[in-house]
Amino acid sequence: MSDRSVVHLQNVKESNRNAVFHLIRAHRPVSRSELAKRARLSPTTVSSLVAELIAERLVRETGVGVTSTSGRKPILLDLQPGGRYLAAFDVDGHGFVSHLYDPLFDVRSEETVAVADFSALGRLLADTLARQFAALDAAPDRLLGVCIGLPALLDLEHQTVLSSTVLPPEAGVDFPDTLRSAYPGIPVLIENESTLNAYAELVFGAGRPARDLVFLDVGTGIGAGIITGGRRFTGSFGKAGEVGHMTVDLHGPECACGNRGCFEGMGGVPALQRRLAERGRVSARNGLDAVRADLDAGDPLVREAVAETAEILAAGINNLVNLVDPQVVVIGGEMARLGGPLLEGVRARLRRIGLKPGIDRLEVRFSSVPGNLVTLGGAQVVLDRAFGGPGAPLG
Amino acid sequence: MSDRSVVHLQNVKESNRNAVFHLIRAHRPVSRSELAKRARLSPTTVSSLVAELIAERLVRETGVGVTSTSGRKPILLDLQPGGRYLAAFDVDGHGFVSHLYDPLFDVRSEETVAVADFSALGRLLADTLARQFAALDAAPDRLLGVCIGLPALLDLEHQTVLSSTVLPPEAGVDFPDTLRSAYPGIPVLIENESTLNAYAELVFGAGRPARDLVFLDVGTGIGAGIITGGRRFTGSFGKAGEVGHMTVDLHGPECACGNRGCFEGMGGVPALQRRLAERGRVSARNGLDAVRADLDAGDPLVREAVAETAEILAAGINNLVNLVDPQVVVIGGEMARLGGPLLEGVRARLRRIGLKPGIDRLEVRFSSVPGNLVTLGGAQVVLDRAFGGPGAPLG
DNA sequence: TGAATTCATCCAATCATTGGAGTAATTCCC
DNA sequence: GGGAATTACTCCAATGATTGGATGAATTCA
Numbered sequence: 001m002s003d004r005s006v007v008h009l010q011n012v013k014e015s016n017r018n019a020v021f022h023l024i025r026a027h028r029p030v031s032r033s034e035l036a037k038r039a040r041l042s043p044t045t046v047s048s049l050v051a052e053l054i055a056e057r058l059v060r061e062t063g064v065g066v067t068s069t070s071g072r073k074p075i076l077l078d079l080q081p082g083g084r085y086l087a088a089f090d091v092d093g094h095g096f097v098s099h100l101y102d103p104l105f106d107v108r109s110e111e112t113v114a115v116a117d118f119s120a121l122g123r124l125l126a127d128t129l130a131r132q133f134a135a136l137d138a139a140p141d142r143l144l145g146v147c148i149g150l151p152a153l154l155d156l157e158h159q160t161v162l163s164s165t166v167l168p169p170e171a172g173v174d175f176p177d178t179l180r181s182a183y184p185g186i187p188v189l190i191e192n193e194s195t196l197n198a199y200a201e202l203v204f205g206a207g208r209p210a211r212d213l214v215f216l217d218v219g220t221g222i223g224a225g226i227i228t229g230g231r232r233f234t235g236s237f238g239k240a241g242e243v244g245h246m247t248v249d250l251h252g253p254e255c256a257c258g259n260r261g262c263f264e265g266m267g268g269v270p271a272l273q274r275r276l277a278e279r280g281r282v283s284a285r286n287g288l289d290a291v292r293a294d295l296d297a298g299d300p301l302v303r304e305a306v307a308e309t310a311e312i313l314a315a316g317i318n319n320l321v322n323l324v325d326p327q328v329v330v331i332g333g334e335m336a337r338l339g340g341p342l343l344e345g346v347r348a349r350l351r352r353i354g355l356k357p358g359i360d361r362l363e364v365r366f367s368s369v370p371g372n373l374v375t376l377g378g379a380q381v382v383l384d385r386a387f388g389g390p391g392a393p394l395g
Numbered sequence: 396m397s398d399r400s401v402v403h404l405q406n407v408k409e410s411n412r413n414a415v416f417h418l419i420r421a422h423r424p425v426s427r428s429e430l431a432k433r434a435r436l437s438p439t440t441v442s443s444l445v446a447e448l449i450a451e452r453l454v455r456e457t458g459v460g461v462t463s464t465s466g467r468k469p470i471l472l473d474l475q476p477g478g479r480y481l482a483a484f485d486v487d488g489h490g491f492v493s494h495l496y497d498p499l500f501d502v503r504s505e506e507t508v509a510v511a512d513f514s515a516l517g518r519l520l521a522d523t524l525a526r527q528f529a530a531l532d533a534a535p536d537r538l539l540g541v542c543i544g545l546p547a548l549l550d551l552e553h554q555t556v557l558s559s560t561v562l563p564p565e566a567g568v569d570f571p572d573t574l575r576s577a578y579p580g581i582p583v584l585i586e587n588e589s590t591l592n593a594y595a596e597l598v599f600g601a602g603r604p605a606r607d608l609v610f611l612d613v614g615t616g617i618g619a620g621i622i623t624g625g626r627r628f629t630g631s632f633g634k635a636g637e638v639g640h641m642t643v644d645l646h647g648p649e650c651a652c653g654n655r656g657c658f659e660g661m662g663g664v665p666a667l668q669r670r671l672a673e674r675g676r677v678s679a680r681n682g683l684d685a686v687r688a689d690l691d692a693g694d695p696l697v698r699e700a701v702a703e704t705a706e707i708l709a710a711g712i713n714n715l716v717n718l719v720d721p722q723v724v725v726i727g728g729e730m731a732r733l734g735g736p737l738l739e740g741v742r743a744r745l746r747r748i749g750l751k752p753g754i755d756r757l758e759v760r761f762s763s764v765p766g767n768l769v770t771l772g773g774a775q776v777v778l779d780r781a782f783g784g785p786g787a788p789l790g
Numbered sequence: 791t792g793a794a795t796t797c798a799t800c801c802a803a804t805c806a807t808t809g810g811a812g813t814a815a816t817t818c819c820c
Numbered sequence: 821g822g823g824a825a826t827t828a829c830t831c832c833a834a835t836g837a838t839t840g841g842a843t844g845a846a847t848t849c850a
Contacts, residue, residue, distance in 0.1 A: 005410060005413065005414045005417070005783065006410070006411055006414045006434045006435060006436060007402065007406075007407045007410045007411055007414075008435070008436075008838080009407070009804085009805055009806065009837070009838055009839085010805075010806090011402075012402045012404070012407060012805085012806060012807085012837095013805080013806060013807090015400060015401070015402045016401055016402055016806090016807090018400065019400045019401045019402075022400070031828075031829095032828075032829065033827075033828055033829075039401045040401060040403070041401060041403075041807080041808090042807065042808050042809075043808095043828080043829065043830085044807075044808065044809085044829090044830075044831085044832095045806080045807055045808075047829065047830065048806090048807095064815095067816080067817085067826085067827065067828090069817075069818095069826070069827080070816060070817035070818060070825070070826045070827070071815080071816060071817070071825085071826040071827025071828070072814065072815040072816055072817095072826080072827050072828045072829080073815070073816065073827085073828080074827080074828060074829090075828075075829080210631070211631060212630060212631040224718070226718075228623060228628060228630075229626070229628070231624070233623060233624070234720070235607060235623075235719060235720020235721070236605070236606060236607040236720055236721060236722040237720055237722075237753045237756060238720070239717075239720050239750065239753050240718065240719055240720035241718065241720075242717045242718075242720075242750060243717055243718055244717075245713075245717060245750060246713075246714045246717050246718065247643055247710045247713060247714055247748075248642055248643070248644075248645055249644055249645040249646065249656070250643055250644040250647065250656070250707075250710060251644065251646060252645065257750070258747075258748070259748045261644075261645070312645075315642045315645060318640075318641075318642060319641045319642055319714060319718075320718055322634075322637045322638055322639075322640060322641050323619070323621075323635065323636065323637075323638055323641065323714075323715055323718050323719065324630060324635055324718065324719070325629070325630020325631055325632055325633070325634050325635035325636075325637070326630070326631060327631040327632075352653075353642075353653070353654045355634065355637060355640060355652070358632045358634050361632060388400065403807080404806070404807055404808085404835090404836060404837065405836080405837090407806095407836090407837060407838085408836080408837060408838090411837090411838090426797075426798095427797075427798065428796075428797055428798075436838080436839090437838065437839050437840075438797080438798065438799080438839095439798090439799075439800085439801095439838075439839070439840085440837080440838055440839075441798095442798065442799065443837090443838095459846095462795085462796065462797090462847080462848085464795070464796080464848080465794070465795050465796070465847060465848035465849060466794085466795040466796025466797070466846080466847060466848070467795080467796050467797045467798080467845065467846040467847055467848095468796085468797080468846070468847065469796080469797060469798090470797080470798080
């Protein structure tokens with residue numbers, strides 16, 4: 001660890017190449033000369049680094065730009081669509097989605113696979129990826145890396161799966177290694193699903209750019225993905241964000257975990273359905289769309305039940321805000337289907353109970369990113385790994 | 396921000412010089428040859444960097460070592476005691492302590508100042524420092540930096556004081572600037588007191604080294620200092636760790652903040668005194684030493700009251716553990732005077748309510764660092780700033 | 791006493807960035 | 821329309837930092 005900070009000369013070039021890549025991504029299309037100014041590198045250096053990026057199929061020249069004054073027009077550089085690929089899987093208890101992105105984050109290939117036998121998960125992931133590459137008529141050395149998004153407890157330092165309550169037990173913990181041996185030399189990363197949700201919202205989400213963000217996944221259970229200082233944060237044992245069993249009511253109802261007044265026991269979807277049932281408003285379907293309809297129709301008893309849930313959620317959010325102090329909290333999961341009425345309830349309650357004046361600067365919203373948050377976040381993780389993004393190091 | 400990652404050639408040397416400094420600090424006394432192996436730098440480079448460090452009075456040759464086998468004996472390098480200084484203040488509502496450390500973290504000068512007129516705080520800090528340097532007969536260019544530890548809300552990005560409920564209002568927010576103009580060119584940093592407590596425990600604390608740690612200051616109020624991934628964490632608005640008003644009991648007693656069942660309202664010292672009073676066990680003195688005595692004497696009613704407090708504390712700690720997932724939680728503040736009986740109560744309760752198996756790996760203890768945690772942490776912050784430690788960058 | 795070993799330094803070479811000269815392309819202005 | 825000015829990019833020699841190999845110094849072992 002202590003020798004991490006040592007800079008070996010060959011790293012300098014790589015580091016600057018990555019910096020130039022990030023600058024192109026952030027300001028595309030952009031000229032060499034502008035890159036030199038932004039990076040504070042000499043034009044010579046930028047030219048040579050750009051030449052490398054072009055040779056690696058990451059960047060291309062894309063025409064000429066305009067100058068506000070006189071002088072030669074700049075050659076604009078942009079990322080090369082379809083030049084290299086970022087693979088990301090979104091795995092759940094039923095199967096997985098595989099997305100192949102290019103560095104522009106356009107989906108170049110998509111496949112959804114229902115898994116019957118999870119003991120073959122590793123092979124299925126590898127085969128799917130191979131199929132997708134074959135369909136694109138691209139060589140696998142065009143792959144920059146793979147990220148597997150998982151609803152599981154992970155040891156990120158050793159990149160191993162510890163356990164999961166969502167995946168069938170026969171999935172085991174070796175499937176990332178199966179993928180690794182199928183693609184030797186290509187980084188295969190694993191990351192927690194909630195964390196990827198949060199990361200995708202941070203990187204691709206609307207609103208002002210944030211460095212600290214919490215994604216709250218409210219469904220049957222409640223889990224959180226946490227970003228602090230622009231980095232994915234998973235805690236020392238990989239279980240940061242396991243907020244479901246945070247105590248919000250010492251004398252509340254008993255939870256399956258043995259404690260009382262757990263956040264997910266009182267704020268999750270089952271608790272809402274219980275509140276609806278108590279009021280004689282049972283929604284037969286599992287989904288909450290019917291509840292949303294009742295809500296919009298103005299049913300006062302349904303409103304009451306949702307308002308109670310909003311209060312619980314606000315209390316839990318307030319707890320995590322007092323601890324993590326993010327700029328943005330994103331609410332996702334099944335509960336988000338309740339839409340505006342729920343969100344407004346949470347916001348109003350938060351304004352009442354939160355610490356002033358910080359609470360007024362907090363942004364609480366639903367997801368604003370189109371597409372699959374897990375694979376988007378996963379692709380960004382792969383990009384970070386390849387080009388030294390904020391969450392990279394370690395390697 | 397994006398041009399941060401660019402490596403300019405002159406940074407390479409500085410970065411490696413810093414790496415060598417850290418290695419000397421970590422493995423002292425140590426030879427050039429061993430440094431080269433550890434840093435994976437060539438012997439030549441190490442020699443030249445060490446020569447610079449010696450010229451800067453940071454390092455000195457300190458004799459010869461032994462080789463397990465044959466061969467020339469190595470010249471051992473060590474930090475130079477009293478060569479350069481790290482200044483750190485611990486400011487509270489009554490005055491401040493000033494400590495001058497050397498890079499070995501030996502206190503070279505200590506002064507305690509009671510402040511009558513806080514509007515002159517900046518000048519008092521500067522004068523105290525000048526007096527200390529004069530007494531040491533050292534030039535102020537030997538100062539590597541200053542850190543002011545404050546019980547206040549801070550904007551660390553702009554290094555400004557936002558507000559404080561502990562400091563008298565006449566202290567204002569400009570006193571760091573007064574110090575800055577008194578010592579031009581010397582970095583004057585500010586940092587939150589709780590965060591420094593946590594940082595000092597992380598860096599100097601006993602037990603296995605941790606990368607994620609929470610320091611819980613339990614007194615009249617409850618505040619937390621948080622370290623994640625070895626970095627001081629203060630959140631986006633500087634208020635991370637304001638756990639005092641975390642809800643632990645939605646139907647609990649009303650708090651001054653307007654909510655019910657706040658952590659500090661139920662787990663702080665006043666709540667304990669209330670519990671004692673309810674049982675006819677009033678400790679007249681403010682301090683908890685008398686309570687500790689009753690506890691040790693085996694008074695069952697006092698034990699009961701302390702056990703209740705331990706349960707509340709465990710619930711709050713469990714909440715923050717589920718969110719931040721640290722390896723270590725350190726309990727400090729007035730409440731720590733209750734010693735073992737309280738700690739055991741908290742641990743036992745945590746084992747019952749915490750998520751398995753993670754909770755069994757969590758270490759909960761009192762402070763294990765002798766000396767002033769705030770100035771120790773502050774001195775480390777100054778060192779980080781000067782030599783690119785984990786929490787440094789930005790500059 | 792000599793061979794082997796380890797530590798540290800000197801020196802020429804290497805790698806990456808830099809500054810300046812040189813070329814290319816475009817606008818301004820006469 | 822053509823020259824001056826301006827901006828973009830590239831070639832080339834120079835600079836700064838690290839490196840590898842040779843050299844010298846100090847020590848142990850046989």
